Amino acid sequence: MLDYNRNFLKSHYGVPFSESPRKISFCTHAIQSPESIFVIPDARKDDRFKNNPLVTGEMKAIFYAGVPLIDKGGHALGTLCVFDHKPRTLSDRQKNTLIALANQVVNLFELHRQNLENKALQKNLLKKNSLLKDFAGVVSHDMKMPLANIITTTDLLKAKYKELLDEKGLDYLNYLKSSSFSLSEYINGILLHYESDNLTINQRELFDIHDLLEELEDLLNADYKCVIHLPETNHLINCNKVALNQIFLNLIGNSLKYSDKESPEIYISVDENDDFYLFEVKDNGIGIAPDKLGEIFDLFTIATDKDKNGNRGNGIGLSTVKKLVTNLGGKINVASEIGKGTTFKFTARKADIPTQISGPEYDTSKSYKN
Template sequence: MIPAEQPANETERLQVLHSLKILDTVADDDYDTITELASLLCGTPVSLISMVDEERQWFKSKKGLDVCETAREHSFCAHAILEPTEILEIPDARLDPRFIDNPLTENETPVVFYAGVPLRTDTGVPIGSLCVIDHKPNALTPDQRSALKKLGKQVERLLLLRSMNHELITTKESLKKHNGLLKEFASVVSHDLKMPLANIILTSDIVKKKYGEFIDDQGKAYLDYLKKSSLSMSDYITKILDHYECSSYDIDDTQAFEVNDLLEGVIDLMNIRDNCEILTPENNIAIHCNSTALQQIFMNLIGNSLKYSDKEKTVIQIAVTEMDKLYEFKVRDNGIGIEKEKLDTIFELFTTAGQLDNTGQKGHGIGLSTVKNLVENLGGEITVTSELGVFSEFVFTIAKRVRF
């Protein structure tokens, strides 16, 4: 008997095999179906899906065999993986120097005939084989060899799917962990923002009550506006945090509302100058979606129109169209526009158009990336068209939600 040599990439091969986490797992119908077919098509009493570990070969699926593993030094499959692109076929192992005196050829159900197709990962690393075994001399026909190779490919696809599923599970766990950290961060930020707002609200009331007799009506109106704006912003922060929590736990926080009511709320939250005109849709349609997400989308788009305006009068036009399965929104302004070569990358994180806003500041490239993510989470898409110095128009859709 001549035990198989170790492959040149043995260390990598074992790492790949163990990363699949398939060793010592329970039987699986998907694999068992393949060994049943292999045995039937090749006319052999035994068929195995074997994984060659460091000191053993372990059978993920077995047809016509009771044991779950054998020693690697006795393994036929350990020889098969040495030529990972070829079928290893042994008509009579009792006549082959590699297997003479092998315990597997001398037991009550001896391995006499063997044919094994190596199983490789998508990177070409051999980890085991799909083999058929007979207790007497045999040989495969060309059709049987072809069938065995095709069944081997099916096993490889199952292994690839298993690997991808593990990656998805690992990614999901990682995202869950990071989402937990982000939730804690969002909660802290929310608290740190709302506390100063609460102080502004309280201070406004105190100033109005204590010094009211010294403040004229216009001054009192300013205090009222300051309080109203602070209350609105505090409420908005709360809704943003609620929306984040809903997104983290896949809760579909949808509700019915009229689009102009939402837009009026957005406009009230923003610092709209006297030289700015916002034209809301003439058709005030009812919408059923996540209002907090849609509100944040409009806050970003309208905010950009205000910041990147170079005209004596800023005009922002908002339109909505109801379609069969979507709502389509358009936000168009008469601002500085976006350079043509920037249009394809404007939604990428930390990418900006390069222009300074009307306060001389450069954008941070987060807002439009956030908008794109929100739109896609709502089942839609967003595009932009622009002419430098003339206009910018953002068109986005969101999917209609079924009402229960």
């Protein structure tokens, strides 16, 4: 590498020093040469080098070949070069090889620079993301209490002044309460989205997948009349239970909210291979338009204007699901057909332990259908 007044060797072999004055450097000539490779077969016969201390001294640099290291901006940073103590010539193949190696050196310099920039950018993004999470947490917390007050006050107004309000006045109060609930759900979604960063693949516990799904089924059946078909085969899962619970809660909840059937049905299957748990959630709901499938996992993107109760979604749930699946070392994809239903498939990376249950305590013939 060359700077204003010195030639320093970033990497070298067979040379007894790490830098020398630029004024005696062979490489100074190489980076100024219009040729792609600069070759001196015998420096003792070249007027530019015959009195050079690198030639006449202990180093005895008789032969030299150097290729300029030229960056994307066209600047010669230094050279990749070879010396010998006796005269030499290079074949075309040797020249092309040296040129190819020099190009690789430049590529490595560029990758190293890019890596340093990416690390700096990542550090900056992590800092900004942390500040954003803190901001979201503080703002969300500060908004929850006023919203709760609005909802409570609305109920009090309806109870106390119902006789004094006409139908339109009651509609206003109902709208106020509904909007407050929507905003509260939105705030909870944002908090969950940022808190999902803390749920990682390394936070594992051993649990029966049926236990988790049956708990969710009881919770969701309180609000929706539905049939949820659980997996017929039992699996013991070693995974982040909180993350998996949140994934299923979002996917099953969406299937129920966006159903146009009198009896919504959801089919859940679980399988595994050597490396991953394989999950599937399939419904018979309204489906998702083809032009929306590519963006439904984007934050604040809404696939359908309103759910079965007339409420508008906030576009946070599926984005959170994808983040959680990614944190579990897996991937998620979706297939859908308008009017027939939607299928989500996702994976989670396994730990190296057996997960298939067998034995008299588990009835694998049970269908687990409500």
